[in-house]
Amino acid sequence: MLQGKLTIENKFGAPLNDLFGIFFEDLNHAADGGLYAEMVQNRSFEFEPVDHPDYHETFAWTVDHPNDVQVRTDHPLNSNNKHYLAVNSTGEAVKIANHGFNQGMDFQADHTYLFSVFIAASRRSFIQVILEDEQHHRLSAPLTITTDRSDWQKHQLVIRANRDSHQGRLIVEVLPDSQVNLDMISLFPTETFHHRKNGVRKDLGDVLAAMQPKFMRFPGGCLVHDGTLNPNDRESMYRWKKSIGPVEQRPTRRNKWGYNQTLGLGFYEYFQLAEDLGAKPLPVLPGGYDPHHKRAVPIDQLQPWIDDALDLIEFANGDQTTKWGKKRAELGHPEPFNLEYLAIGNEEVGQPFFDRYPYFHQAIRQRYPEIKLINTSGPFASGSEFNRGWKSAKKYGSDFVDEHYYMATDWFLANQHRYDHYDPKGPKAFLGEYASKENKWINAVVEASYMLGLERNADKVGLACYAPLFCNVDYPNWTPDLIFFNQYQVSPSVNYYVQQLFMNYQGTRNVPHSIDGLPTPTVKDAQPIIGQFGFEGDLADVTYQNVTFIDHETNQQQQFKFKNGRLAERARHMLGKTSSQNYSLTFDATRTGGRVDKGFHLIFGQTTDEKYFMWVLGGWENQDSIIKQRGRNHTESDWNQCQWTMKSNHQYHFEIHVNHRHVATSIDGQPFNDIEIKPTVVQPLYSNLTVDEKTKRYYLKLVNVTDQPVSIQTTDSKFQNGRFRELLAQPGTENQIGQSNKLKIKETQIATGTVTVQPYSVNVLIGKQN
Known part of the structure; x- marks a missing residue:
């Protein structure tokens, strides 16, 4: 067994501050149908095909007498909620039912639910409300609402379930000889997280609270900046002022991720949730540019967008004598939310955003110099857009730069020292989204090893949050995610428990230390990039010609030419193979048809069907030139990205x-990508030591990504009678919904001065409290 000895220096290092937090975005039905406790889907009859092709005004509802029911707009509840259901039960009762999300609503015996509805009646009318299961068995006693008011009135009932059901239905029955208009039909569990009105699901809130995050980033993500420039459009960018106030007056909107977003979980609720979690709020606002559709606010019309940012700070922090501070108090929170961080933009690419960012920065700095401002560097770990973001941040003095990347485990192992050489005097890095692309234990262990590097570099890395927080298992848009759920179950991923350990035992300062006696790291995949090369289609029609291979290792620089060809769909044309360590490929290509948002790929360095490199030309929405590596199980890493668009017929x-292992590219003589592909490096053990200055308790985190155990001597008195907490599993372990946690979590009292770090484990040695 490998053996090492811990030595602790008698001094403190960099403070960790608010290092580890969480990121929430309404994708994967994370809000509607998830964290937001509303149980009715399409409560206001506002679903439309613009949100999703399958949507219509009565989506998620069933009606037993459809001829007696009509969706109308001539007498709306308000200008933001135009559709309502008109029911005329002249002969017999009309029953409408809502199944909620997933396979139905979750009802628990002896639990209560708050039903509410807005009603306008043409004559004295009667509505009966019942809970049922999927077999139409009643789960509650029927309750009746009687009304004869012709104007819109809100009615509420508390319903008690008498039996359990995971596939329940809400039944609203308009009794005979009634004529009513119905809108905003809602059902909420009365027990929400922290008992908040219009709040969040208690079980999902509890699993967040158990993490003890230092901050919460919201509401996205691409959700923030994808949309039109008109705030009144259904497809507008996310505008926070539309998400506060009475829920019936909040407009519905098209969600970036292909469904309807009610805005029921809005900025006021986000601030409340952060407060309830003990996390600092970190809102993200659009910067007047949509990179997905190249929409940009003219700079001379940017002031309303800047005012939105200034007003948000006033809403969060202003006293009740201010306009927006008063609005917050009227909503029920007279005390400020103590906002410290504000991000402008999300993984932005393109100069138009960075032409607009300074106007936000300068206005906020002038009025609120205490606010820490977060700039952005795109969705890649290096390249032109990454450099553009950092250049902007340094020029204008941003406090943080938001970095995003999703990579294979080998990339994280190769880049353990990524932040060692960042400038501690410049803007700090904020890892607003990162993950190793799968929710298996080996991914979580490698992420833990990388997080130790974030801790170690806390003077350069200020904030970090694992990518998307929630996924409703029946509505996935994106993986990986941290927590999976359905209408009645919650299944934290194995990655969740790593994040929880780092947050629960973060400490306040680094402590210099060393572990001596261990062997040097193992270097893997350090071979030159050699193998097969050729072309691959990416849904565009592309012709290629004048393909030339040049071997620079020979004195004569031998050249080989290949036949011309045409690519369509996903066609692959492999042309040759090389063992040369120094070579070039030149070629001409023209897009002639196919999808305008795509291009093609050059494959190179292919050694097996699974392992190769790609030069992606066009890429996501035809905006990229990327050097990509593909490895085991089709996992990918984007090593370098530059912005580039492939025009048609050019x-x-x-x-x-x-x-x-160095790769450089050019297009029409202009340099683009330039990157050294680092080899995978595996250390026998990864570690970092922190201290909580208040309790004087030390935390030694130890991560083993190998299949060999490691013994560590810890004779320092700081760990006498300490506790050793271990997270253990086989590399392929993955938690599944409906199953118990497959991760072994073990905590023992340490009687001796030695701990054994098991293979594929994440651990913390917890010192005694002084």
Whole structure:
């Protein structure tokens, strides 16, 4: 067994501050149908095909007498909620039912639920409300609402379930000889997290609270900046002022991720949730540019967008003598929310955003110099857009730069020292989204090893949050995610428990230390990039010609030419193979048809069907030139990205030069990608030591990504009679909904001065409290 000895220096290092937090975005039905406790889907009859092709005004509802029911707009509840259901039960009762999300609503015996509805009646009318299961068995006693008011009135009932059901239905029955208009039909569990009105699901709130996050980033994500510039459009960018106030007056909107978003979980509720979690709020606002559709607010019309940012700070922090501070108090929170952080933009690419960012920055700095401002560097770990974001942040003095990347485990192991050489005097890095692309235990262990590097570099990395927080298992848009759920079950991923450990035992300062006696790291995949090369289609029609391979290792620089060809759909044309460590490929290509948002790929360095490199030309929404690596199980890492668009019917000249593991590209003679592909490096053990200055308790985190145990001597008195907490599993372990946690969590009292770090484990040695 490998053996090492811990030595602790008698001094403190960098403070960790608010290092580890969480990121919430309404994708994967994380809000509607998830965290937001509303049980009715399409409560206001506002679903439309613009949100999703399958949607219509009565989506998620069933009606037993459809001829007696009509969706109308001539007498709306308000201008933001135009559709309502008109029911005329002249002969017999009309029953409408809502199944909620997933397979139905979750009802628990002896639990109560708050039903509410807005009603306008043309004559004296009667509505009966019942809970049922999927077999139409009643789960509650029927309750009746009687009304004869012709104007819209809100009615509420508390319903008690008498039996359990995971596939329940809400039944609203309009009794005979009634004529009513119905809108905002709602059902909420009376027990929400922290008992908040219009709040969040208690079980999902509890699993967040158990993490003890230092901050919460919201409401996204691409959700923030994808949309039109008109705030009154259904498809507008996210505008926070539309998400506060009475829920019946909040407009519905098209969600970026292909469904309807009610805005029931709005900025006021986000601030409340952060407060209830003991987490600092970190809102993200659009910067007047939509990179998905190239929509940009003219700079001379940017002031309303800047005012939105200034007003949000006033809403969060202003006293009741201010306009927006008064609005917060009227909503029920007279005390400020103590906002410290504000992000402008989300993984932005393109110069238009960075032309607009300074106007936000300067206005906020002038009025609120205490607010820590977060700039952005795109969705990639290096390249032109990454550099553009950092350049902007340094020029204008942003406090943080938001970095996003999703990579294979090998990339994280190769980049353990990514932040070692960042400038501690410049803006700090904020990992607003990161993950190793799967929810298996090996991914979580490797992420833990990387997080130790974030801790170690806390003077350069200020904030970090694992990517998307929630996924409703029946509505996935994106993986990986941290917590999976359905209408009645919650299943934290194995990655969740790593994040929880780091948050629960973060400490306040680093402590310099060393573990001596362990062997040097193992270097893997350090071979030169050699193998097969060729082309691959990416849903565009592309012709290629003048393909030339140049071997620079020979004195004569031998050249080989290949036949011209045409790519369509996902066609692959492999052209040749090389063992040279220094070579170039040049070729011309023209897009002639197919999807306008796509291009094609150059495959190179292919050694097996699974392992190869790609030069992605076009890429996501035809905006990229990317050097990508694909490995085991089709996992991918984007090593370098530059912004580039492939126009139709234009012949481009491409060149790629590979020298051992260095890759450089050019298009029409202009340099683009330039990256050294680092080899995978595996250390026998990863560690970091922190201290909580208040309790004087020390935390030694130890991560083992190998299949060999490691013994560590910890004779320092700081850990006498301490506790050793271990997270253990086989590399392929993955938690599934409806199953118990497959991760072994073990905590023992340490009687000796030695701990054993098991293979594939994440651990913390917890010192005694002084």
